[in-house]
Amino acid sequence: MHITVVGAGVTGLSCALELAEADHDVTVIADHGPGDTVSARAAAIWFPYRVAVADPDLSADHLLERSLARFVGLASTAASAGEDADDISDDLPPVEMRRGLVRERTATPDRSWITPVVNVLGADAVSEVDGGVQATLPMIMTPTYLAWLMDSCRIAGVRFRWRTVESLAALCAGEYGTDSPDAVVVAGGIRGGEVLGGDAEILPVRGQIVVLAxxxxxxxxxxxxxxxxxxxxxxxxxxAGETYVLPRVDDIVVGGTAEVGSWDDAPDAETAEVILARAEAAVPELAELPILGHGAGLRPGRSSLRLGLLTDDELPDGTPDIPVIAAYGHGGAGVTLSWGTAERVTELVATLG
Ligand SMILES: Cc1cc2nc3c(=O)[nH]c(=O)nc-3n(C[C@H](O)[C@H](O)[C@H](O)COP(=O)(O)OP(=O)(O)OC[C@H]3O[C@@H](n4cnc5c(N)ncnc54)[C@H](O)[C@@H]3O)c2cc1C
Structure with missing residues (x-):
């Protein structure tokens, strides 16, 4: 089938790759390249954060487990290739399994994230320690990961068009330089509702980070x-405020904020100082490291992840009779859910015959 995917963030690219590998003819259309998306702001760690999955047809654990298993596989590919010095190349997925601590401060901490981890990695992957739970989880080095995804898409035959989609009807009619598709996947992140005539349930959750060397x-x-x-x-x-420290290879992403309803995607200097002070109180070694940059992004918050085939009532008037699949509203867990989302979208496309 000819599939057009709107969006070149982690969701759109993962869907495009999965669909292309299932032998579909895929075009991605987006007005921001991967390095200029919210996805590029994510550190990212596999961890379900600020995402709701209320649709009875979906299981959050199932989506999380599928993604986790895929990231574990990618980390293993990278690690085993890396053992052979001749094999080290830019083509390896920049994903590593890293140990760390989920700090707990309440009498009844949310431990729902542990079930998928134990199901995929076994009970040894988590251990209760003083002050929280230690775990070994995938660290996905965005934006190099997004570049790797895009290269993988190209190798799998995915085409890219850099345009703003203003009308779903025009997209379906092939007016954006893409073929008229047999199905459309809307993976537009915080703007996912735009091409669908609006979405009152989408709500940005602003996040700010500081990147240290x-x-x-x-x-x-x-x-x-x-x-x-x-x-x-x-x-x-x-x-004092939510705090995270996520070391990658050459840099460390330090956060953060979760400002519900803010549409401001520019980093703020005072907020950066507060973020750094909190992080240095938790990890004093950070004070010795130079600042490489600042970032902010809008997590695509929504009352519930929108992942499914849309009915006629959910589409703007005048949309041709072409199946449209929504895949947006991943909140603070778009990377975490990316492969589960891509697999689900590919299953839905398979049902279209
Ligand atoms: C500071 C911060 C830290 C985070 N850390 C993590 C983390 O550690 N782990 C994790 O899992 N998640 C994390 N997240 C959340 C994660 O970044 C998001 O959930 C994820 O990036 C959403 O990806 P997406 O592909 O759906 O949307 P986006 O990355 O926003 O991509 C949207 C794409 O759609 C395109 N688009 C939209 N509308 C149109 C249109 N009309 N026409 C053409 N193109 C269009 C855009 O150009 C873009 O290419 C973090 C977020 C922030 C802000």
């Missing part, structure tokens, strides 16, 4: 660039 850990040498961190920390219930 990760040091080389060569203390005492002339070239010492500071401590090298590998372990992550998630401390969402920190009374």
């Amino acid at each position: 990760n040091g080389d850990g060569d203390a005492g040498t002339g070239d010492d660039t500071g401590p090298h961190l590998t372990d992550w920390l998630i401390d969402d219930d920190n009374p």
